[in-house]
Amino acid sequence: MNRVGYLDGLRGLAVMFVFLSHTSGRGQALAPWLDFAGIGHIGVYLFFTLSSFLLGLGLFSRTLDIKALKKFFIKRFLRIAPLYYVVVSGVFIEQLIFGSYHKLYLHISNGWTGYFEHLIFYRGDGVFWSIVSEMQFYLLVPIMVMILIKWRSKGLMFLFLLAGLNAALYLLKFGMKIEWIHYFSPNTLERGTFIDVFIPGLAMAYLVNFESDLLDRYERQIHLWATGIFFVLILVTVGLISNNFLGLERPFFGFRFFSLFFGLVFSLFTYSLYKGNPYVGAVFNFRPLKHIGVIGFSFYLLHFAVLRRVNMLEIASQLKFLLSFTLVVIVATVFFYLIEKPSMNLSHKLISRWLKKSD
16 A cells, blocks of 8 residues: 555645646646636645645654654745745746736736745745745644644534634635635635635544544545545536536636635545545556656646746647646656755754754
8 A cells, every 4th residue: 555655646636736727727728628727726725635634644643842843844844945935036036137027927026025025925926825825834733733632522623613714704705805804814815824724634634643443443434435525526626617617617616615625525535545545546646646746846836937938839729738738747857856855855964963962
């Protein structure tokens, strides 16, 4: 059973949702009736849920003392910041040179102030918003883990009440345009904190560590139901919110704003894959999909730069899509090995040296 491989494949699927949405929204599609513009949020939901699940597995499995917290923040910062800073700085320098930017692609608004706000993970323009949300969640993870460890079922209930409140505020913001709501559910783009997507993943990690007997008792049923619900949800979602999927033109675009529901389904399916889902596990062990998952962060941050340049070519939409995908995989792989991998190795070295000094 290749648990890590399955989850890499799941991360690859999340990245592909974003890519299909963004290519469709920028004139690149294999066919007019395969216009997936709008489903990018679903990929981010999936990534957030998977990320919180994996973070929880790591934190619940060790004593949460000062040493563990330092290790956690060092690893998380060096996992995200180096590549993020390179891309953000590159975008800002390009804007300084050429004096303008296009909101459909990578951009930083509000000049030097906006650039600084991006560096401290306060503001996130364009695709950078999800990185900011992720980093802000890292500050809450240890607190949530301590709540679950100390109060167990009561802590779990409290976190889901918090998730429900955030989801409700998010829906109200979408449906009623109430401007003061962003003070309760802040995000740099007023999209909500998305803790209602993070919390189900963290809660599932809690159950794996503290209620494993219960999960093991119903493992077969969980595999069956998780698989069925996940794929039905994906099919329904693509049909309801895509710009044009097989002739369906967004019959219910607002469905994508039910973020808590997506988080619950995705957390259950993530657990199923983690336990070696016998029905579709092999699909997520598909090597190309796993590779996209491994390079997913570079893929996500860099794909807009490739799309913009490919769109300068006078070629058919289908060729643009295929060329963009090929180039993004190549560029993301290069950046993964040039920046991401060395950054992860550096974090391990720093933690190892720090532990030796502390001993």
